[in-house]
Amino acid sequence: MILQDTFTLANGVTIPKLGIGTWRIPDAEVTKVVRDALDAGYRHIDTAQAYANEHGVGGGLRSSGVDRGAVFITTKLAAESKTYADATSRIDGSLQALGLDHIDLMLIHSPQPWDQFREGEHFLEGNLEAWRALEEAHRAGKIRAIGVSNFERADLDNLLDNGSLAPMVNQVLAHVGNTPFDLIDYSRSKGILVEAYSPVAHGAALNNAHLATMAARYGVSIAQLCIRYCLQLELLPLPKTSNPAHMRDNAAVEFTISDADMAALKGAADNTDYGEASAFPVFGKKRQAERAGQVD
Structure with a gap:
C-alpha cells in the first residue's frame, strides 16, 4: 500500500511517498482534516507558515492518538524571510505554533x-541567509531534513555552491500538462528528491475530458490517475482534500499506467486553467493590485 512506502532522503531520513497538503484549509478546520488523514493511514502532512494553519495541524496530530514518531510533518519558511535573524525567529515560531519539539x-x-x-531577481544572498538558519536548526536537531520549494536551477546552484548542506527536497508545481522535466532531472542529479504539489492541478484536471477518458479505461478517478502519474515519475505527490472519502481514494493507486499512456500524459499540452486557484493566497495582494491597474 502506497501509504506505507517511503523515499530515503540524501541524509538517510525516510519520508512517506504520498502526503496530504493543507493549503487553503483554515486553521480552525485543519485539525479535523489532519485527524481524518491520519485515521485514513496518511503519515505525511504538509503545511507552511504562509498557510496560517500550523497551530491546527499540530493540534490534529496531538489529538489523533497517533505516535509523533510515526508522522512526518513538513512546513515551509515564509517566502519573504531573507535574513538569518528573521529566518531563525520564524523557525522557532513554527515549532511553537505546531507545538512540536522538532520538524521533520x-x-x-x-x-x-x-x-x-518569478520577476527576475533570485535573492541569492537572502536565500543563503535563510539557508544558514535552516542548516543551524538542522544541526541543533530542531529539523530532521531541510530543503526548498519553487526553486529553479540558479536558485539550487546558489545553495549547492555556497551552503554547507545540499537541499534534500525541492517541492514544485507538477502535474499532467505542467511537469518541469528539466528541473526534475537536474534536482535528481544533485541527490534532491522532488515533491509535486497540486498534482491534480488545483482541481482543474478534474474537468479534463481526455484525462476522464483515460482514467475510465483503468477504472479509476481522474485524481487517482494524476497521483499515479506523479508516482510513476518517482515524484512525491501532495494532493489536498478535506473530504475523508477522497483521502482514501487518493491513496488507492495500486495500478500501473502503461508506457504508452505515460508518454501521452508526459506530452500533454500545457493549457491548464487554474481558475480561482491561479491567484495563490500567498501573493493575493499582488493579484489584487494587478487587477486594479496598480502593478504592471
Whole structure:
C-alpha cells in the first residue's frame, strides 16, 4: 500500500511517498482534516507558515492518538524571510505554533518574496541567509531534513555552491500538462528528491475530458490517475482534500499506467486553467493590485 512506502532522503531520513497538503484549509478546520488523514493511514502532512494553519495541524496530530514518531510533518519558511535573524525567529515560531519539539522537513517556500515571484531577481544572498538558519536548526536537531520549494536551477546552484548542506527536497508545481522535466532531472542529479504539489492541478484536471477518458479505461478517478502519474515519475505527490472519502481514494493507486499512456500524459499540452486557484493566497495582494491597474 502506497501509504506505507517511503523515499530515503540524501541524509538517510525516510519520508512517506504520498502526503496530504493543507493549503487553503483554515486553521480552525485543519485539525479535523489532519485527524481524518491520519485515521485514513496518511503519515505525511504538509503545511507552511504562509498557510496560517500550523497551530491546527499540530493540534490534529496531538489529538489523533497517533505516535509523533510515526508522522512526518513538513512546513515551509515564509517566502519573504531573507535574513538569518528573521529566518531563525520564524523557525522557532513554527515549532511553537505546531507545538512540536522538532520538524521533520522545513523548506524555503520560494526563492522570491511572493510579491516579486518569478520577476527576475533570485535573492541569492537572502536565500543563503535563510539557508544558514535552516542548516543551524538542522544541526541543533530542531529539523530532521531541510530543503526548498519553487526553486529553479540558479536558485539550487546558489545553495549547492555556497551552503554547507545540499537541499534534500525541492517541492514544485507538477502535474499532467505542467511537469518541469528539466528541473526534475537536474534536482535528481544533485541527490534532491522532488515533491509535486497540486498534482491534480488545483482541481482543474478534474474537468479534463481526455484525462476522464483515460482514467475510465483503468477504472479509476481522474485524481487517482494524476497521483499515479506523479508516482510513476518517482515524484512525491501532495494532493489536498478535506473530504475523508477522497483521502482514501487518493491513496488507492495500486495500478500501473502503461508506457504508452505515460508518454501521452508526459506530452500533454500545457493549457491548464487554474481558475480561482491561479491567484495563490500567498501573493493575493499582488493579484489584487494587478487587477486594479496598480502593478504592471
